[in-house]
Amino acid sequence: MLAYLIRRLLVLVPVWLGIITLTFLMRALVPGDPVESMFFGKGGDPKVIQSIRVEMGLDRPLHEQYFKYIVDVSRGDLGKSISTRRPVIDEIGDRYLKTIILAFSSLAVAVVVGIFLGVIAAIFKDTVIDTAMTVLALIGLSMPAFWLGLLFINLFAVQLRWISIVGPPDFPHLILPSLTLGFIYAAVLMRLVRSSLLEVLSQDYIRTAKSKGLAIRQVLTRHALKNALIPVVTILGLQFGALLGGAFVVENVFVWPGVGQLIVKAISQRDFPVIQGIVLLVSTTYVLVNLLVDVLYHQLDPRITARKGAS
């Protein structure tokens, strides 16, 4: 297991190298100069522009910057933001935590709501309740996240005035964005849980359990649900990437200071160190979460074991 974990973690190295290469390629190709765009063309003194370039190391050839960056990253130094001239890690750190919080709380909403509704839909298969659940799922699946977010704000904050939308990034201000994002992924999960549970319920061993006279709730919780959740867990990991992406959009609608807001700004300002930092962090998280999911998967399903040399 340990060897497997290490091998999976080693995958991160080529991913990091690839990302750094890609972002430097982007640096070379994207029009627009980060230092000049700081000045908005309003009489930026050439001397000043040059001294900022020197300070940031932007005056050196790109390949030199590339190798220096790789060395710096391997030391844990992500460089300095060009627009604020603060260390990238300071710029991103706090915000990144916020994005992760949002992603996980949405995931929690999605899991709780999705599994609950999915189980209900499966139990009441082909009834009004099932139908109603399907309706909900279809709506969730078919709505752009930012549209849903705006509708939520308009409904809960403006019309009903239940929730304050502006304020520090604390629990009350987490509710609406996680509901928005959570609802969409709950829809995904709900359908998956439903079909997965239906499949499990039709298996022989469940019938056996049933025929042994076990109470239906016991059958459901002790046998069926656990097995039904195996495919769900796999999807969760993959959905996490989508969830992070969704968080980027939703953060911009709500007042939630995550990296989604920052990267849009960084891209428009051509603040490459910040872009690189965010992309590195996000992809690392993504790889780690999927690793976690695989481990969880193996725990849940004893039939699959992690073997050495599995490719």
Next chain:
Amino acid sequence: MEVKKRGKRLTGPLSPQAAPAKGRVSRLFTASRQLPVLMCLVLMTGLVLTACGDNTPTTASAPSTTQAVNTPIQVGNVSSFSTASATTAAATTAAAGAATTAAAGAATTAAAGAATTAAAGAATTAAATGAAPKKGGVLHLVIGEDPDALDPAKTILLTSDMINDLIFDRLVYIGSDGLPHPWVAESWQIGDGGKTLTFKIRSGLKFTDGTVLDANAVKFTFDRILDPKTASPALAQMGTLTSVDAPDASTAVFKFKEAFAPFFTNISLGYGGIVSPTAIGKSGDQFSRNPVGSGAFIFKSWTTGSQIVLVKNPDYKNLRQDDTNKGGPAYLDQIDFAIVTEPGTRLAALQQGSIDLYSLDPESASLIVKDSNFNVFQWKSATNMNFLEFPNKAPWTDAKMRQVIAHAIDKKALIESAWGGFATANANPMPVGVAGWDANNPGYSYDPAKAKSLLTELGYKPNASGMMEKDGKPVTFSLITYSGYAQQKRAVELIQANLKSIGLDVKVQIIEFSSLQTMLKKGDFDLDLMRWTWPDPTILSLLFKTPGWTGQSSDPALDAMLTKADGTLDPAARLEAVKAVQKRVYEQALIVPIATDWIIVGAAKKVQGFKWDATGYSRYIDVWFS
């Protein structure tokens, strides 16, 4: 058979189908897989109906405009301001000039409204209601992004500037007469033909960290900007300043290579904020996150991406004479800036009461104007300008071609559609609210026929479908602007339609500012819609002095005129020089000025005393809650 039976037994207890009472109902829906979808559609139809239903009263035109327009000071919940930073007559004549220029009904009356209120500019709503200001309370404000640095020397971002204004006091401020007035500096002398400025610094002033603000701190502040190591974006605003000396604690001597007239305005803005040398020594690079000045408010905290908190400076003695709150500290205990990127969310926050005051976009303005829960403040003679500019390449090097565009733009329709009526048509290459704005310029009229005939003179011929061709080849122009602003987007779409109606095919590109800048520099465009905000006539030099802000200007005759305007310290003489520049730019149609959009602020009813100063800073020191 057996299997089936078993299966049924399994689902039996789980499913309400087994219950006979529910059986019928559920059977109704069973196996009908269309049902979810049908329900979805019904739901959505409902949504549509509500969408159409509850909005019916909202009519197309912006009724608010007329409401605002016909009011000298205040009608309903709308107060109009016109604190133009113009020399005495300039503000009034400026607005009257707009009246003659604008073909638009709304725009005309708007400007007229501004003219009548000009005198009321300094008057606050508090004065109008006559109540005594109350102390205390937290004012909730909103900004659209994190500031880059709360350090006057390290930013030119408007968001940062607006907060720095509250933390840092400056040597002088610009009054509604367009002239500098004493603030931290008690008085000053101009010597050596404008090459030496000697400021007398008031004694007894303190930074909020308890250290003394004297001439040495002033010297430190400006030396820091001049030091290339600081890499200060404010350096360009210092013009020809070469050195600062502090012979004694109350004297600061500024030396220039040549006389530099915009200097007073420039140091009255956020860039000129006097910083605490002790605090900078202490926090170094982190000063921009822990700023210390001598202003009416003290920086307390900054939660990245979320909020910035300033608290009242209890020992502050307001030295500015243009405020109603003279001599004392601010009425408010605290100001919270929430950071909200999405404009729709900002509006929702205002309506909900999470924020007290918010600078509205035109879409929101029409809504808030109708809402009796809010007061609306309009600053009509603002210091911004929306205009079209050209590259330094054919066919745009020909003044006649530029005039074609000037005649083809329907400013009235643009103001109505792009800015919801909340803008003043502008004929001059300067913001309406800037001193020296030429009131007597009629501007190029909206005249598509004239534009077409000019095109014919230039050798363009319409083809079968009515689109213009030159030398048998169809022409297509690119119109660019920066992304992120709905007004800008609507404006370019309408300009595109305007030009199409005279037979010019235009492709629109809306690009992020960074990419746009590269295109502008390369001259890789035909028309560019731009918006500039600057409170001083030196905006003309910033825009047009060779090579121009985008590298697209080259007019030696104009350069000489600009040098004269920037080097003349006598206000009246300077304004004459400025007018000469405007005339030249106008005749050459170097740019096509379109409009100055109004700054519109929506505020909760309890907010009293809100006003702007001549350079566009909101004076929160005067604000109190009823």
Next chain:
Amino acid sequence: MPENTKETTTPVAAGSLEPVTLEVGAQNTALEQKTRPFHGLRDFTRRMYRNGSARVGFVLLIVVVGAAILAPVIAPYDPDLTNSPERLQPPSMQHFFGTDALGRDMFSRVLFGAQLTLQIGVIALSIAAFFGIAIGLVTGYYGGFIDGLFMRLIDLLLAFPGILLALMIVSTLGPNLTNAMIAVGISSIPGFARLVRGSVLTIRELEYVTAARAIGVSAPRILWKTVLPNAMAPIIVLATLLFPDAVLVAASLSFIGLGAQPPSPEWGALLVDGRLYIQSASWLITFPGLAIFITIMGSNLVGNALRDVLDPHLRGR
């Protein structure tokens, strides 16, 4: 279970809203039965028709496709024709969906927007499918170094949330609709590549393929004649399920300001323009929103039905 299923079962498409529950395990059984369950096109259509949600899905998609094709005929106005005096009119008999801030007819704009949205979906998916299938076939069949190299590349692409990748590509290439399509296409490549590779891995070892190889049939021919047709069903299902995703990502790009350029009536762009009027003129956001909604729902329904019909392992739910 064979070891390589671990990787190949990990389905598809980071950034996909719809989990793609095609598993190679399931695929295997599907293949074994493949000789059986299909009696050609007629059987397929019959099954699709029997599937109620597929019927509704098809109707919805036909509405959208019809709107796209007939837009020039049925649109009452030029979608780009501005008319300031009639700005922000609520829905009426003259303007079914009302007018926008420049007085343009929203009904006509939404109709023409259908063309763009379908274009986005189709072009983006074609890009993704073309490269994804090619990579999947080659890596799955040859294995070894090429496989390792490409799979690391795919890992790299998968390490980005779809929208982040699209964001970076668009800001590199410049913001317009074509580049948005390319971006969405590229970010969907990994899904196809992994799916096809997984299928190829299992098909490769089947007896008739080994037999073909033994008698010296060339590799491209085997891939083209034998392997690809067998992998086609899941590819089609994946494409249908990724279509909504492409539409949503394109709309999100417009939301961030990196999508369609004006006066393009792309639905995402319409939604973004309308969002400031959510209270004062909500028809500006409601109708484009509904249009997106209907398109996505239609393709979701059809996609699910396709999966049910083409993938017998999951049929009957």
